[in-house]
Amino acid sequence: MTTLTIGKVAKAAGLGVETVRFYERQGLIAEPARSDSGYRQYGPETIRRLQFIVRAKALGFTLQEIGDLLDLRATPGAGCADVQARAEAKIADIEERITQLEAMKRALGELVVQCRGEGPLSDCPILDALDEEAP
Amino acid sequence: MTTLTIGKVAKAAGLGVETVRFYERQGLIAEPARSDSGYRQYGPETIRRLQFIVRAKALGFTLQEIGDLLDLRATPGAGCADVQARAEAKIADIEERITQLEAMKRALGELVVQCRGEGPLSDCPILDALDEEAP
DNA sequence: CTTGACCCTGTACCTTACTACATGGTTTAG
DNA sequence: CTAAACCATGTAGTAAGGTACAGGGTCAAG
Structure with missing residues (x-):
């Protein structure tokens, strides 16, 4: 399996490394697995999640709202109407x-x-x- | 001569006392004279200056820009065109x-x-x- | 094996415009 | 005269969204 360092995912999403760690602290991305030496190990889905954040920000959503949107996506029973309402x-x-x-x-x-x-x-x-x- | 306490000028300008002191620290209003007990003593012109600040804020100017505008007003040789340019x-x-x-x-x-x-x-x-x- | 580019944590700092104490002195209304 | 309401200083915290070290470990190329 492919694992990506924080530098790779940051670059792929057009963000800085510090910003990715900041998003982690904010709960926007999950705490990833670590290598033996303590390096964060990401899968490619993290790049998509970061890009989601970047795009939602461009649409004017705050990080808080983006967090809600991401949580919603993982909520069983949540529907399209919920997203529409937020938009x-x-x-x-x-x-x-x-x-x-x-x-x-x-x-x-x-x-x-x-x-x-x-x-x-x-x-x-x-x-x-x-x-x-x-x- | 009339002297006003910070509470009076604040109320007259629709601001809080702390905000007036904050504006003083920011250099938007001058440090006023003090009473024997150390109370700030303002003249009525301070109310106008504070109202100027409040109105300029309502027009979208930042405190920094308002400071520039107020400084400009005291600059010999500055003209209407300078103000117009900022607007x-x-x-x-x-x-x-x-x-x-x-x-x-x-x-x-x-x-x-x-x-x-x-x-x-x-x-x-x-x-x-x-x-x-x-x- | 060394050098440079990464990575780690933790903390502090940036902007803007306040706001909130804590602690203590002063003035004023009743 | 006393108690409330006011004033003083100084420090620290707030939102929002990061950015910047300091001090140290790790990985890859030559």
């Missing part, structure tokens, strides 16, 4: 953050257009707005 | 984050619609995608 919750979460950012962007944009980009700071509408916006 | 940079920053989030949302949305919300996890298109997406 939908994450979408809602992302939408909320977008809404927040859009509001900031809009408010900043309004200030920027009021500013001609000329003159001293004493006349700057941006600073004025920060200074004395209505409570 | 525009922040807008660009926010847009980048929105773009990132939109991409996540779109990717997640595509997975969710592929999922009928029925059946076992072994058939879940969402987990499948995380498991074996093309590299």
Whole structure:
């Protein structure tokens, strides 16, 4: 059987060795078997698991949520609907953050257009707005 | 002259006492005069400065950036254009984050619609995608 | 056999923006 | 006058997701 060192699985997943150990501490990957000298010995399935983590992170899931997703996968009786619910919750979460950012962007944009980009700071509408916006 | 305790200025700005002290440590507000017993004594201008900080935070500026903005205000020769540039940079920053989030949302949305919300996890298109997406 | 590239553990540090004590002095309301 | 409410300092902890050593053992090439 093939065994892979931590360096190999890390590289294969595009992660650093320290990060893989960190994920182990976080419970995202199981503690692997050890060689006589104490080296971690992984099977190829660990690379897939790490890639799962990397991809889920790219979709905006936190490590905690990814852990839940991985646990779910091992839960008898869990169904597609459970995963779907989590994905939908994450979408809602992302939408909320977008809404927040859009509001900031809009408010900043309004200030920027009021500013001609000329003159001293004493006349700057941006600073004025920060200074004395209505409570 | 009116002097305000830290509790008063904190409350007026909608902050906690600890937060005001934290802002002092961060250099966002000056170290105030002290009473005989060592109490911080603020003038009303500190409330405005704290409110400035609160509003700038609401617009998405980090404390570091707010510090720069406040310093700028005290820089002779600095102009409106400098402030405008920072506001525009922040807008660009926010847009980048929105773009990132939109991409996540779109990717997640595509997975969710592929999922009928029925059946076992072994058939879940969402987990499948995380498991074996093309590299 | 030596050198360099790995691996191990454990701990500490990074960012951002606070928040929470512990311990003790001060001020104010009743 | 006393008790509550406030203020002081200093240290440490929080979330999230790592990164960086220090100090030491191990493995493969030449």
